[in-house]
Amino acid sequence: MANQESSESKLVAENGDEIPAEYLEKDGLSEAIDIPDTWKDSLLLDLSLLSSSTPASEPEHVKLRSALSEWGCFQIKNHGIESSFQEELIEVSKQFFALASEEKLKYSASDVFLGYGSDNYGKDGQSNWNYRITLVISPDGKRDLQLWPQKPEKFRGMIDEYSKKLLAMTEVIYKAMAKSLNLEQDCFLNHPATQGAIVGRFGYYPRCPCPERVLGVKPHTDGSTMTIVLGDDQVEGLQIKKDDQWYKVPVNPGVLFVNLGDIGEVMTNGVFKAAVHRVVTNSSKGRISVTGFCIPEKKTHIEPLSELVSLHRPQMFKKLNTDEYWKIYYENYPYGKVRKTIDVFRF
Numbered sequence: 001m002a003n004q005e006s007s008e009s010k011l012v013a014e015n016g017d018e019i020p021a022e023y024l025e026k027d028g029l030s031e032a033i034d035i036p037d038t039w040k041d042s043l044l045l046d047l048s049l050l051s052s053s054t055p056a057s058e059p060e061h062v063k064l065r066s067a068l069s070e071w072g073c074f075q076i077k078n079h080g081i082e083s084s085f086q087e088e089l090i091e092v093s094k095q096f097f098a099l100a101s102e103e104k105l106k107y108s109a110s111d112v113f114l115g116y117g118s119d120n121y122g123k124d125g126q127s128n129w130n131y132r133i134t135l136v137i138s139p140d141g142k143r144d145l146q147l148w149p150q151k152p153e154k155f156r157g158m159i160d161e162y163s164k165k166l167l168a169m170t171e172v173i174y175k176a177m178a179k180s181l182n183l184e185q186d187c188f189l190n191h192p193a194t195q196g197a198i199v200g201r202f203g204y205y206p207r208c209p210c211p212e213r214v215l216g217v218k219p220h221t222d223g224s225t226m227t228i229v230l231g232d233d234q235v236e237g238l239q240i241k242k243d244d245q246w247y248k249v250p251v252n253p254g255v256l257f258v259n260l261g262d263i264g265e266v267m268t269n270g271v272f273k274a275a276v277h278r279v280v281t282n283s284s285k286g287r288i289s290v291t292g293f294c295i296p297e298k299k300t301h302i303e304p305l306s307e308l309v310s311l312h313r314p315q316m317f318k319k320l321n322t323d324e325y326w327k328i329y330y331e332n333y334p335y336g337k338v339r340k341t342i343d344v345f346r347f
């Protein structure tokens with residue numbers, strides 16, 4: 001990864017300079033369309049109808065199952081996080097990115113993934129138009145507080161509070177996923193894939209003079225079990241791909257976006273899909289997002305749940321070791337060789 005000093009100066013193109021070739025997509029971007037109205041409703045779930053006391057017969061479980069099998073993602077409302085809290089977290093994140101470079105660079109790390117920096121890979125067409133700070137936010141014992149910003153003053157407290165809310169939400173969703181598949185309700189929660197950590201990625205996508213050829217994040221699936229995105233409610237940017245067509249994720253105040261990652265697809269033996277997604281840029285507005293990735297522990301072996309393997313549905317993925325998985329993910333992720341790392345583990 002390029003050093004943080006140079007990555008900090010590269011995005012000055014947002015002020016009208018020429019865009020460095022490393023950000024430019026050779027062939028431009030394929031167009032995205034709105035999600036058809038018929039699907040929009042099916043992809044918006046009411047989390048209050050999916051709490052642990054809800055019987056599996058609740059129709060919202062059918063919606064959940066079909067959203068994850070067809071799209072690998074959905075949006076949630078009535079999740080218990082106040083809109084005012086969401087707005088404040090976006091605002092405080094924005095204030096962090098508005099700080100002087102010198103202050104932000106205090107939190108850069110040698111790690112390819114954690115700390116402050118940008119997805120700057122230095123080769124033509126490979127860099128993403130963003131700044132981000134990535135932190136382990138849960139459980140408390142796995143946090144590296146050296147990387148947690150001291151400014152703005154409220155940031156740490158809000159991250160702490162959000163991590164607790166996220167954890168509670170993931171538990172509800174894992175249980176609902178199990179029920180939607182007629183499985184024992186704790187089968188995901190008790191699985192090693194959900195015992196790791198939640199990593200928070202606070203992202204800033206500056207406005208970009210050439211959104212037709214520059215992406216905030218290139219097409220990928222997440223290396224997570226599940227991911228929850230809190231997006232700016234003023235600016236679109238996230239898009240999902242289904243059957244070779246890109247769709248814009250609608251901006252909906254108070255609503256969160258949930259997608260399955262590669263590990264979730266492996267666990268469910270491909271019954272649920274990891275959503276392929278990307279982030280586009282915008283010529284008039286910058287965008288902020290707060291993404292929570294639920295990732296398994298290092299050196300963990302993951303294979304499909306035996307309940308989802310049968311004569312009719314043979315095992316689709318080999319047992320994977322998370323260290324091996326991440327090695328392949330990082331060898332390929334920025335370079336566009338393998339967009340879905342789990343394809344390597346497919347039978």
Ligand SMILES: O=C(O)CCC(=O)C(=O)O
Binds near residue numbers: 217229231278
């Ligand atoms: O900013 C977003 O909306 C999503 C970011 C994302 O896909 C990622 O960091 O993996």
Ligand SMILES: [Fe+2]
Binds near residue numbers: 220221222277
């Ligand atoms: Fe992602």
